[in-house]
Amino acid sequence: MNKQYRVGVIGATGMVGQRFITLLASHPTFNLSVVAASERSAGKTYEDAVQGRWLIPGTIPEQAKSLRVYDAVADLNQVAESADIIFSAVEMQKDEIFALEEQYAKAEVALISNNSAHRWTPDIPMVIPELNCGHIAVIESQRKRLGTKRGFIAVKSNCSIQSYVPALYPISEQYPIESILACTYQSISGAGKTLETAPEIVDNIIPYIGGEEEKSEREPLKIWGQIEGGVIVTATEPSITAQCIRVPVSNGHLAAVFVRFKNAKPTKEQLIDSWENFVNPISKHNLPSAPKKFLYYFTEDNRPQTKLDRDLENGMAVSIGRLREDTQYDYKFVCLSHNTLRGAAGGAVELAELLCAENYI
Numbered sequence: 001m002n003k004q005y006r007v008g009v010i011g012a013t014g015m016v017g018q019r020f021i022t023l024l025a026s027h028p029t030f031n032l033s034v035v036a037a038s039e040r041s042a043g044k045t046y047e048d049a050v051q052g053r054w055l056i057p058g059t060i061p062e063q064a065k066s067l068r069v070y071d072a073v074a075d076l077n078q079v080a081e082s083a084d085i086i087f088s089a090v091e092m093q094k095d096e097i098f099a100l101e102e103q104y105a106k107a108e109v110a111l112i113s114n115n116s117a118h119r120w121t122p123d124i125p126m127v128i129p130e131l132n133c134g135h136i137a138v139i140e141s142q143r144k145r146l147g148t149k150r151g152f153i154a155v156k157s158n159c160s161i162q163s164y165v166p167a168l169y170p171i172s173e174q175y176p177i178e179s180i181l182a183c184t185y186q187s188i189s190g191a192g193k194t195l196e197t198a199p200e201i202v203d204n205i206i207p208y209i210g211g212e213e214e215k216s217e218r219e220p221l222k223i224w225g226q227i228e229g230g231v232i233v234t235a236t237e238p239s240i241t242a243q244c245i246r247v248p249v250s251n252g253h254l255a256a257v258f259v260r261f262k263n264a265k266p267t268k269e270q271l272i273d274s275w276e277n278f279v280n281p282i283s284k285h286n287l288p289s290a291p292k293k294f295l296y297y298f299t300e301d302n303r304p305q306t307k308l309d310r311d312l313e314n315g316m317a318v319s320i321g322r323l324r325e326d327t328q329y330d331y332k333f334v335c336l337s338h339n340t341l342r343g344a345a346g347g348a349v350e351l352a353e354l355l356c357a358e359n360y361i
């Protein structure tokens, strides 16, 4: 990947947007060229727009500070003309995001979104690069529908499923899975907040995250889907049930997972082997943001831990531990990923790198 690309962020002032700005500041081939947010921030410098609400460890990157913030809606054409790739981290009404992202694609940019608005559009790939990279081929039929030459939309999945689907997907290829029960323990940054800006979570657990359980049960089936007739046909199994809980940690979504297999259950060693020897289908590209090793299995009884392990491989690896037999399901285990890196901005940047390497951008 030596070619240089002009890159923009819409929703650049929010929590995920700020992550994008930090990741792009040190990127070898993506050059931050334009930032946009709401009309509240438009016209200010980026530094002024995020004044008093910079949420990421470290300071605002120098190259972003003096950029003028555009209005992601009103200045769409100017923003689109200034970038080859746009990362979308806007928080608006779903139908507004749906329309806005399509307008950017029609303005011939590659739009990579963190939002859920387009996750169920059948010709839009929802990609965890190490798992279902083949789904990007559906972009050809999407471009025909949109009438674009270069423009398209690709999306990330919800952050919650990125802790447990990466652990289950490689297993399921060898040992078909019948059912999954997942309980997620999700950080406050998943709500765009910090422990300081969300005092209600300190010394507390909140047993409800709106819409999260539905997404956690449904989205894995698109990841497990197949391209047929120019669309992604969602898988009908495994059956998944989820409970999603907000816990008082800053970053990192941990999941406690129970799994039942369709056929004779594999041994514990076979499961660990599927993780430790996972064959990464995109390793040949050596993408700048990809972890050297995607899945880590910890043998210690008290790992993975959110605080200790979320930053593994710059927050892009998934850690797994505590695999043991269960009395009701076949096995249970725990897994963890960083929700704003692997689960949001980092995963989106890696997806854009993959799309460049595969000549979609």
Ligand SMILES: NC(=O)c1ccc[n+]([C@@H]2O[C@H](COP(=O)([O-])OP(=O)(O)OC[C@H]3O[C@@H](n4cnc5c(N)ncnc54)[C@H](OP(=O)(O)O)[C@@H]3O)[C@@H](O)[C@H]2O)c1
Residues within 6 Å of the ligand: 010, 011, 012, 013, 014, 015, 016, 017, 036, 037, 038, 039, 040, 041, 042, 071, 072, 073, 088, 089, 090, 091, 092, 114, 115, 116, 158, 159, 189, 190, 191, 192, 193, 339, 340, 343, 344
């Ligand atoms: N936080 C996570 O872990 C996570 C993980 C996965 C996906 N996501 C998704 O990523 C997106 C951003 O989440 P977040 O937590 O970063 O949200 P956030 O902190 O609330 O930031 C929202 C961003 O959207 C902009 N915005 C709001 N209304 C707008 C409008 N009418 N027109 C243009 N821009 C507008 C805001 O600009 P102003 O600053 O000018 O208001 C801000 O830049 C959401 O769609 C969320 O579902 C978040």
